[in-house]
Amino acid sequence: MNDESVKQPDDIKPPVTHIGAIGWIRANLFNSAFNSVLTLLILFCLWKTVPPFVKWAFIDSVWATGSEGCRNADGACWSVIPSNIRFIMFGFYPADRQWRPLTAMILLLVLLMRGGVPGLVTVESTQWGGLPLTLLLSVFGLAAAYPVGIVLALGRQSRMPAIRSLCVIYIEMIRGVPLISLLFMSSIIFPLFLPEGVTINKILRAQVAIIMFTAAYVAEVVRGACRPCPGASLKRPIPSVSTIVRPCG
Incomplete structure (x- = not known):
């Protein structure tokens, strides 16, 4: 027998189940009975929660519709965000004066929020x-x-x-x-x-x-x-x- 055809022990590669992704999964997720059960339980929970969430948030969701469309939608109604973006950004602040809190976000000046100086009508803090x-x-x-x-x-x-x-x-x-x-x-x-x-x-x-x-x-x-x-x-x-x-x- 040719000596070159005989592989030495150092040249033998480890089994596929001990290296790469499969080896990592086996060593970290299925290295004991408890970890195996816990891994399977987590995978089951993900299988029960992630696909329904993706279906609700993206597949069955509506992005541009009215209130009637939101009520009839099977998924999330994301159109409520652009419809209420002014309220989310400014609350009950008067609509015709919302440029002032927008400027305050940049300058962080309370003066523009309250007013009371020449050229600015006073807006009470109860409306902030x-x-x-x-x-x-x-x-x-x-x-x-x-x-x-x-x-x-x-x-x-x-x-x-x-x-x-x-x-x-x-x-x-x-x-x-x-x-x-x-x-x-x-x-x-x-x-x-x-x-x-x-x-x-x-x-x-x-x-x-x-x-x-x-x-x-x-x-x-x-x-x-x-x-x-x-x-x-x-x-x-x-x-x-x-x-x-x-x-x-």
Whole structure:
């Protein structure tokens, strides 16, 4: 027998079931009885949910029709989005003055939203809404929450038990409550405790709730960034923060 025709053990390729896509599937999805059952269960759930969703969202959907067509459609009615795009973008803001919140989205200027200056009719904040208001609350909320979060992070690392306890209670309590709950309390519950005749702007209340919520998470981010840094110590928080020039970890 010719020696060249005999393959050495190193030249023998592994079975197809151990390499490539089949090998990966076998090694990661069907490597045990539990994983095999779990994989089959997930595939069954996908088979039951994905095709009906695709059929509802794309195949049987309608894209340009009226209200009657939407009611009779078997799938999604996407025509409701272009029909209500102005309401989605601007809420109840007057239609003939919607150029102002559109400009505010670009410039982030509250002045154009409210008006009250020569050439601009005043629009009360009760009529503000849509995407411009969301962007304004988010931008100003993050900007105001950052310094508050730093103060909370330093307070949580303080050597004074009273300050440390107050900061811990605040951070953990706020982080344990969903943002939607804080917004609900600020807009519905909080006014019930105000004296008769005293009112606080609802946008201001929502802004404070967003700042309180975001500051608690910023405090934990700052505190977590301080700990891995060289020289970071619970007893000396301020030098630790002052030496952070990039995320540590």
